[in-house]
Amino acid sequence: MLPPSSSSRLPLLHKLFLDRLRTPHATVDDTFQAYTSLVSRYSESDYEQLLVKASKAKADGVGKWSKRERWENQLVSASHCSLKEACRTG
């Protein structure tokens, strides 16, 4: 159970998690897992309602991410290529 001072910050935490889930990123599953743990621990009474919202937010983020993944992969592979070259030469 959270102390009253921390409980008042829970809504903000929910909002931050939902915003994060809507943002495309590679580790969206980890974020969702972390949010599930948070909800089950501190907001068990609203578990289903909050998880439905989170699932929608996650779907939004995953949709955006899947469209951009190839570009992100290109950026990452460009970095890795250069790193390999750097290691070889230096």
Added chain:
Amino acid sequence: MLLIALSKKPVAQADPIGGCRLQAGDAQSRLAVYPAYIAWELKPKTPDVVRVQAVYARAIADAASLGDVASLETFWLSYMAFLVRLTSLSSALPNCPFPPPPPSIEPEPTHREGHAPRGLPRRPKLPDERRALGVVHQEPGPSHLLFFCPTLSGRRTDTLPNAVSLQEHFFKPADEIDAIYRSALASQQLTLRDSGVEDLVKVVMARLSHERRRVEEAQGPFATRAVSFVAKAS
């Protein structure tokens, strides 16, 4: 066996990120990806503005980290042109500060009960009221738009006295920003694959401000060059 083989490798090969320093080729090869990425983001009829801005920010940060001034300037000017186009097309325009109406056209205020007496500041007129009075609507020029409309920046620019103080407001060096910038340089976190994207946004924005200040010191204000760039393009 694999573990033994790995342990015999030099540290740099076993742990390339820890063992090797990033070299110029790193950002250079990434820079080649950004124009296509940005073009793809801009392709839809209604682009996702936040994502476009994020990609521009990362491109500028990469160009800055490499010290590739030509790419940095290209990305910046392209970003400025995007912002100008965005603000001139979107609903942000009515919220932008209007230049003061010409005094010769505005009728003298009539003094009736309930109106502000002479000498006190009057409420600024709304666009509809100004049109009704026959005041010619003057759209803010590119130099106004370049200093970010309130809907873009989340700030009301009309509370600030003029463009000069706006510029100072946005590019004021701060210890916090410098600290974030230094940590960004140390961590080299520049992809969405890294964790903590919210922190990354702050980092990238700090980089942008830092690099922009640096280049402005050397080559003059971006706004001036961006206005001429947009004028040439249009």
